[in-house]
Amino acid sequence: GDSVTQMEGPVTLSEEAFLTINCTYTATGYPSLFWYVQYPGEGLQLLLKATKADDKGSNKGFEATYRKETTSFHLEKGSVQVSDSAVYFCALREGSNYKLTFGKGTLLTVNP
């Protein structure tokens, strides 16, 4: 079945550091890919998405490119801020629109 594997956390960075959170997936077809973020005390919210190969999703300075050849969707940000501290979830959707398959989540802590 479908699965998502993402980088084990926790990840701790200093402000303005470069961020990469790796995500790879296994799917039978051509899924849509998502990054969700959960800030402290809040629910998960969609950060960005890509629906086909080579698409780049971007939002709030974060980017991820759908790489079919490596089945990856790594999340990157050039300069993180303290306010980016959160748990990041990679997810895919194949078939039914509401059935997302999530990774375990990666806790990011950014120190000033």
Place this chain on the structure above:
Amino acid sequence: NAGVMQNPRHLVRRRGQEARLRCSPMKGHSHVYWYRQLPEEGLKFMVYLQKENIIDESGMPKERFSAEFPKEGPSILRIQQVVRGDSAAYFCASSPEPTNTGELFFGEGSRLTVL
């Protein structure tokens, strides 16, 4: 604008007891989804409901678990005779209509601990 509200945030039950988790969707949303995150795993789909209807319960365990979304009031996920393996975070999500974008609006989750 209130988001998806889940309660309780934390629930402790002894084996054999019942657990009830509640979810109030965002205002204007009539579609509710429940997901479960077991320890060391990702969130997994359990059930999709509209008002008074279960649309898809293919992710629900066959026994002890049930869900409803009545005409009035919150959606409820009910777990009867809980066992230790039910300890998990249960997330509720909502959407204004059947989502065709994959964007779901999630609550903070309810963490169930079974002693």
